[in-house]
Amino acid sequence: MKHIPTNAKKVFEGIFFSVWQWEQELYDGTTKTFEKASRPDVSTIIPITKDNKIVFIEEEQPTEPKCFSFPSGVVDEGETPDDCAKRELQEETGYISENIIPWFSEIAGGRVASEYHVYIAKDCELNGGQSLDPGERITVHLFTFEELLEQIEKVPFKNFSLTPKLIKAKYNAEYRQELQELLFAQK
Amino acid sequence: MKHIPTNAKKVFEGIFFSVWQWEQELYDGTTKTFEKASRPDVSTIIPITKDNKIVFIEEEQPTEPKCFSFPSGVVDEGETPDDCAKRELQEETGYISENIIPWFSEIAGGRVASEYHVYIAKDCELNGGQSLDPGERITVHLFTFEELLEQIEKVPFKNFSLTPKLIKAKYNAEYRQELQELLFAQK
Numbered sequence: 226m227k228h229i230p231t232n233a234k235k236v237f238e239g240i241f242f243s244v245w246q247w248e249q250e251l252y253d254g255t256t257k258t259f260e261k262a263s264r265p266d267v268s269t270i271i272p273i274t275k276d277n278k279i280v281f282i283e284e285e286q287p288t289e290p291k292c293f294s295f296p297s298g299v300v301d302e303g304e305t306p307d308d309c310a311k312r313e314l315q316e317e318t319g320y321i322s323e324n325i326i327p328w329f330s331e332i333a334g335g336r337v338a339s340e341y342h343v344y345i346a347k348d349c350e351l352n353g354g355q356s357l358d359p360g361e362r363i364t365v366h367l368f369t370f371e372e373l374l375e376q377i378e379k380v381p382f383k384n385f386s387l388t389p390k391l392i393k394a395k396y397n398a399e400y401r402q403e404l405q406e407l408l409f410a411q412k
Numbered sequence: 413m414k415h416i417p418t419n420a421k422k423v424f425e426g427i428f429f430s431v432w433q434w435e436q437e438l439y440d441g442t443t444k445t446f447e448k449a450s451r452p453d454v455s456t457i458i459p460i461t462k463d464n465k466i467v468f469i470e471e472e473q474p475t476e477p478k479c480f481s482f483p484s485g486v487v488d489e490g491e492t493p494d495d496c497a498k499r500e501l502q503e504e505t506g507y508i509s510e511n512i513i514p515w516f517s518e519i520a521g522g523r524v525a526s527e528y529h530v531y532i533a534k535d536c537e538l539n540g541g542q543s544l545d546p547g548e549r550i551t552v553h554l555f556t557f558e559e560l561l562e563q564i565e566k567v568p569f570k571n572f573s574l575t576p577k578l579i580k581a582k583y584n585a586e587y588r589q590e591l592q593e594l595l596f597a598q599k
Contacts, residue, residue, distance in 0.1 A: 230475055237424040237431060240447045241523065244426050249474050251546035259475070260427045262449055264523070287436050288417055288446070334570060336428065336451070337524060359438035383521060388576045396583035 226263050228338035233261070241265070241299075263338040268310040269297040269387070270344040271328070272320050277409055278367035280318050280349065281376070285362040293380040295387070306330070306342040314346055318365050319354045322346035328407070331386060341386060345408060370405055413450050415525035420448070428452070428486075450525040455497040456484040456574070457531040458515070459507050464596055465554035467505050467536065468563070472549040480567040482574070493517070493529040501533055505552050506541045509533035515594070518573060528573060532595060557592055 226233075226245065233247035242262050249259040272280035272295070285291050296317040300309040307325070315321055324347040333339040357363055368376065374395040382388065394401040413420075413432065420434035429449050436446040459467035459482070472478050485500040487493050494512070502508055511534040520526040544550055555563065561582040569575065581588040 236426060239423060239431050239433070240445060242429070242431050242447060242449045244424060244429050244431065246426070249547070251474060252549060253546040255546055257547060258427060260429060262429050262524075287438060337449075359440040359442055360436070360444060362439060383572070385570070385572050389579045392576045392579050393583060396580060 226338065227340065228332060229261055229263055230259075236260075261336050261338055264299075265302075266300040266306060266309075266340040266342065267297060267333075268300055268306045268313060268342045268344065269295050269384075270310040270314045270325070270346050271295050271408065272314055272318060272322065272346040272349045273408055274320070274349045274367065277369070279370060279373050279408070280320060281366045281368050281373060282317060283364040283366060283380075286360060290381065293376070293382040294384065300342075306340075307344070310342065310344040310346075314349070315352065316356045316358075317361070317363050318349075319351055320346070320349040321352040322349045324348045329386070333385070343386065347411075370408065374401070413525065414527065415519060416448055416450055417446075423447075448523050448525055452489075453487040453493060453496075453527040453529065454484060454520075455487055455493045455500065455529045455531065456482050456571075457497040457501045457512070457533050458482050458595065459501055459505060459509065459533040459536045460595055461507070461536045461554065464556070466557060466560050466595070467507060468553045468555050468560060469504060470551040470553060470567075473547060477568065480563070480569040481571065487529075493527075494531070497529065497531040497533075501536070502539065503543045503545075504548070504550050505536075506538055507533070507536040508539040509536045511535045516573070520572070530573065534598075557595065561588070 229245045230247050233245040235243055236246050237244040242264050244262050246258055246260050248256045250256050282296060283293050296313045298313040300306050326345050328343045328345050330340055330342045333341050377391045394404045416432045417434050420432040422430055423433050424431040429451050431449050433445055433447050435443045437443050469483060470480050483500045483504040487496040513532050515530045515532050517527055517529045520528050564578045581591045
């Protein structure tokens with residue numbers, strides 16, 4: 226398992242989480258039982274339509290407070306992060322794209338081992354509607370880049386990796402320009 | 413358990429993580445087994461010395477990449493988040509404070525139930541050294557507010573709640589002023 230020491234033993238396997246333990250040597254030579262959880266990786270995709278709108282979604286799930294995000298989901302077993310991003314784009318928004326580029330990947334960190342992959346989908350076009358599962362309610366919003374930056378601190382949007390980047394783009398003109406080129410420049 | 417539905421059953425209890433499952437009714441009336449993990453709450457404390465330096469720590473732990481952070485740790489069983497913040501301050505830095513104020517608390521979110529509490533410790537004074545456990549190596553740095561904002565994007569500092577605030581302070585003069593007053597103003 227990625228990001229889990231090779232000598233760790235799986236002490237629990239659930240539907241979503243696994244828990245791992247191992248004996249860790251400390252800096253003074255003593256050992257202690259360490260524990261980490263693992264969970265499936267997540268792909269997120271930032272969809273840009275042909276007329277340069279950003280697709281931002283408003284999401285309700287049972288037991289969770291309403292939140293705003295980009296299309297996102299868990300990488301299924303046997304699926305690549307790229308395929309997951311593509312699938313979530315269509316399922317959650319009804320848009321498709323032939324021009325998907327990886328932006329960055331990072332380790333989710335802390336004591337939960339998981340990777341987080343972010344993609345940009347350019348030239349998105351509607352292709353039928355959403356195919357939501359019965360545990361999702363999603364409203365699609367189309368924002369200009371300026372509207373997105375305006376909304377980002379007003380709506381419940383919390384993303385470990387993307388929030389700092391969008392806040393920086395909102396308040397730093399140089400980075401805003403850089404991000405705008407990344408999102409909207411044509412090949 | 414906070415942030416876990418009351419009908420959930422604990423299906424695993426480890427050293428650190430517990431895992432919970434329950435039958436969740438979905439929007440179409442069908443049900444599905446849902447799963448969440450829980451972990452202990454965390455307190456973080458931003459220490460300000462009597463001469464207005466911010467105490468920032470550089471931390472090594474076995475199996476983790478080196479990172480920068482504020483003194484921080486897991487709230488022990490029977491301990492309050494306030495007491496945890498005070499304890500971590502002394503253990504990780506050797507500083508104490510008689511003037512600790514709560515800044516904000518939030519739910520860590522995602523599928524891991526946990527609360528995150530942030531404090532500001534004003535008028536900190538050295539009182540003996542650190543008392544690190546054998547699984548920690550911590551170097552203490554003293555930064556001015558400007559130096560902290562300068563460093564924040566250069567060092568490996570990742571904090572779900574604090575990174576966006578510090579990035580905003582770096583690039584937005586109005587918020588920088590507000591945060592500076594919060595951190596340095598006397599009662």
